Amino acid sequence: xxxxxxxxxxxxxxxxxxxxxxxxxxxxxxxxxxxxxxxxxxxxxxxxxxxxxxxxxxxxxxxxxxxxxxxxxxxxxxxxxxxxxxxxxxxxxxxxxxxxxxxxxxxxxxxxxxxxxxxxxxxxxxxxxxxxxxxxxxxxxxxxxxxxxxxxxxxxxxxxxxxxxxxxxxxxxxxxxxxxxxxxxxxxxxxxxxxxxxxxxxxxxxxxxxxxxxxxxxxxxxxxxxxxxxxxxxxxxxxxxxxxxxxxxxxxxxxxxxxxxxxxxxxxxxxxxxxxxxxxxxxxxxxxxxxxxxxxxxxxxxxxxxxxxxxxxxxxxxxxxxxxxxxxxxxxxxxxxxxxx
Amino acid sequence: xxxxxxxxxxxxxxxxxxxxxxxxxxxxxxxxxxxxxxxxxxxxxxxxxxxxxxxxxxxxxxxxxxxxxxxxxxxxxxxxxxxxxxxxxxxxxxxxxxxxxxxxxxxxxxxxxxxxxxxxxxxxxxxxxxxxxxxxxxxxxxxxxxxxxxxxxxxxxxxxxxxxxxxxxxxxxxxxxxxxxxxxxxxxxxxxxxxxxxxxxxxxxxxxxxxxxxxxxxxxxxxxxxxxxxxxxxxxxxxxxxxxxxxxxxxxxxxxxxxxxxxxxxxxxxxxxxxxxxxxxxxxxxxxxxxxxxxxxxxxxxxxxxxxxxxxxxxxxxxxxxxxxxxxxxxxxxxxxxxxx
Numbered sequence: 001x002x003x004x005x006x007x008x009x010x011x012x013x014x015x016x017x018x019x020x021x022x023x024x025x026x027x028x029x030x031x032x033x034x035x036x037x038x039x040x041x042x043x044x045x046x047x048x049x050x051x052x053x054x055x056x057x058x059x060x061x062x063x064x065x066x067x068x069x070x071x072x073x074x075x076x077x078x079x080x081x082x083x084x085x086x087x088x089x090x091x092x093x094x095x096x097x098x099x100x101x102x103x104x105x106x107x108x109x110x111x112x113x114x115x116x117x118x119x120x121x122x123x124x125x126x127x128x129x130x131x132x133x134x135x136x137x138x139x140x141x142x143x144x145x146x147x148x149x150x151x152x153x154x155x156x157x158x159x160x161x162x163x164x165x166x167x168x169x170x171x172x173x174x175x176x177x178x179x180x181x182x183x184x185x186x187x188x189x190x191x192x193x194x195x196x197x198x199x200x201x202x203x204x205x206x207x208x209x210x211x212x213x214x215x216x217x218x219x220x221x222x223x224x225x226x227x228x229x230x231x232x233x234x235x236x237x238x239x240x241x242x243x244x245x246x247x248x249x250x251x252x253x254x255x256x257x258x259x260x261x262x263x264x265x266x267x268x269x270x271x272x273x274x275x276x277x278x279x280x281x282x283x284x285x286x287x288x289x290x291x292x293x294x295x296x297x298x299x300x301x302x303x304x305x306x307x308x309x310x311x312x313x314x315x316x317x318x319x320x321x322x323x324x325x326x327x328x329x330x331x332x333x334x335x336x337x338x339x340x341x
Numbered sequence: 342x343x344x345x346x347x348x349x350x351x352x353x354x355x356x357x358x359x360x361x362x363x364x365x366x367x368x369x370x371x372x373x374x375x376x377x378x379x380x381x382x383x384x385x386x387x388x389x390x391x392x393x394x395x396x397x398x399x400x401x402x403x404x405x406x407x408x409x410x411x412x413x414x415x416x417x418x419x420x421x422x423x424x425x426x427x428x429x430x431x432x433x434x435x436x437x438x439x440x441x442x443x444x445x446x447x448x449x450x451x452x453x454x455x456x457x458x459x460x461x462x463x464x465x466x467x468x469x470x471x472x473x474x475x476x477x478x479x480x481x482x483x484x485x486x487x488x489x490x491x492x493x494x495x496x497x498x499x500x501x502x503x504x505x506x507x508x509x510x511x512x513x514x515x516x517x518x519x520x521x522x523x524x525x526x527x528x529x530x531x532x533x534x535x536x537x538x539x540x541x542x543x544x545x546x547x548x549x550x551x552x553x554x555x556x557x558x559x560x561x562x563x564x565x566x567x568x569x570x571x572x573x574x575x576x577x578x579x580x581x582x583x584x585x586x587x588x589x590x591x592x593x594x595x596x597x598x599x600x601x602x603x604x605x606x607x608x609x610x611x612x613x614x615x616x617x618x619x620x621x622x623x624x625x626x627x628x629x630x631x632x633x634x635x636x637x638x639x640x641x642x643x644x645x646x647x648x649x650x651x652x653x654x655x656x657x658x659x660x661x662x663x664x665x666x667x668x669x670x671x672x673x674x675x676x677x678x679x680x681x682x
Contacts, residue, residue, distance in 0.1 A: 060519040066678035102439040105476035135446035337407035
């Protein structure tokens with residue numbers, strides 16, 4: 001599977017990560033994890049296990065947020081993220097981020113936050129109306145802290161998250177103007193050039209709660225069952241009928257997971273003309289997915305046998321992240337004159 | 342001058358303080374400082390130099406906020422606050438407060454903050470409309486952090502600040518319910534039983550920018566000039582005319598600063614009947630104010646000669662405050678399961 005890379009340079013600093021609300025799945029793998037494994041060889045990369053961010057709409061669901069820190073870390077290790085090359089850290093253990101965010105809150109207005117299209121959409125989707133938890137509305141300031149603390153220059157995001165990055169850069173410019181010094185660094189959004197993997201049911205959003213994902217720890221049976229459930233072309237009733245490739249979930253997955261272009265073209269051709277049974281097509285996809293997931297599952301199981309080693313890895317990464325964030329915070333506070341002794 | 346005390350008990354913990362936007366004046370003295378000097382003998386008292394809070398609507402005006410940390414600390418020492426008895430600390434140097442606040446933001450909705458009468462009023466007064474800095478809207482969560490970090494049981498406030506304390510207690514109850522443990526402590530608002538001292542121009546609000554205050558560092562000439570400018574009864578034109586005592590600024594000040602009740606009663610009586618000149622009345626008040634301020638000014642000047650000693654005092658207080666806040670934060674994070682290594 002070819003990695004889909006944004007235009008990063010060796011001196012770029014990447015900040016990205018995941019909310020710790022569930023183990024990761026094939027959608028994460030295609031959309032970002034593959035990217036990260038390549039990018040860690042090429043530039044500086046900070047990977048945030050966003051437990052504090054997960055709490056903004058999961059207060060009370062503490063166990064879920066906490067236990068998934070380990071799950072996501074295992075997923076990272078399983079796909080080949082190397083803690084010696086990427087700094088993997090736990091957000092809630094870097095208090096410098098809250099402190100930075102608290103100052104950024106003064107640089108943005110309520111009206112501006114409410115106009116943020118990403119926030120607007122999420123508020124609508126979740127049916128919050130005015131009953132938005134404040135921490136949810138103020139999330140862009142927290143995210144600006146996450147990004148700027150590491151002086152990140154690149155943030156890989158989906159198209160829909162671009163307004164968040166614009167908001168971060170607005171805060172950067174306002175802060176720098178207010179202290180008349182280039183303390184904070186603007187970043188650029190890089191949208192991975194890859195289509196979003198749909199759920200196995202064809203829904204655009206892959207989500208564990210919808211039961212339409214394939215986890216990175218999926219067993220061979222899980223994978224077989226998931227592929228079996230996949231939507232194809234509902235009008236492709238008999239093998240000899242011509243079938244549609246576009247919008248056919250199995251082909252969308254094959255686009256992502258069939259490494260051989262000629263094989264893929266041939267399958268599409270046969271399906272369009274008629275004569276390729278869904279069961280044969282699915283068998284082909286299943287094989288590809290089994291091949292992709294088998295080594296990930298094996299490595300995951302190996303790492304899972306020694307959770308203490310994973311915690312130790314996170315401890316080192318978090319220490320490293322804190323050192324960097326503390327340095328930025330010190331510059332920010334010094335520029336504001338908030339250094340007393 | 343009799344101290345006006347709220348109903349505090351020896352095991353109460355008080356949290357109060359001042360925004361560091363200007364040196365303190367007689368309004369602060371009457372409304373709170375006198376109280377604090379007495380209370381430090383009676384219970385545990387934390388005094389917050391709120392530089393971070395001051396920044397919520399002073400971003401960019403860093404020098405003002407920073408320099409007034411020392412000014413307010415000098416005022417504290419000058420009136421008799423004893424750093425061995427009260428813990429005086431600098432807010433921005435206790436990062437645990439930002440961290441607590443960041444979690445509290447998840448426990449309150451935007452609608453609830455906007456309904457907060459104190460915030461509503463301030464937004465109206467400052468003409469913010471929807472262009473409120475977010476840090477200003479979210480201030481109640483930050484204040485809840487300031488209070489709960491020290492497990493304060495008493496917060497001395499003006500009548501208009503009571504809704505802020507209610508909001509803090511709402512957060513306390515929500516947090517404790519969410520972790521099913523009594524980690525945070527509710528507090529009670531104590532409204533000092535003393536009228537608010539008006540500006541020397543009779544305006545309800547005393548403010549340095551309105552030029553209607555008498556600073557605790559006022560020179561004898563400043564005091565004389567301020568009393569000269571005071572509003573009396575505009576209809577009291579001739580000495581022999583009867584005069585009004587109610588709403589007469591000079592009498593409002595005498596209510597606060599004339600220690601002898603009989604003298605005060607006689608002055609009021611003579612003024613009401615007619616025959617007491619404004620100039621004589623003002624001379625009397627001026628003497629009282631000179632007596633009150635002279636020792637404060639002298640002590641202030643003495644402390645000001647050795648700013649390093651003041652910084653050292655603040656360093657010790659801040660260290661002590663951090664230890665307490667860190668303990669509370671550790672309990673909060675542990676209750677949420679955010680303890681990893």
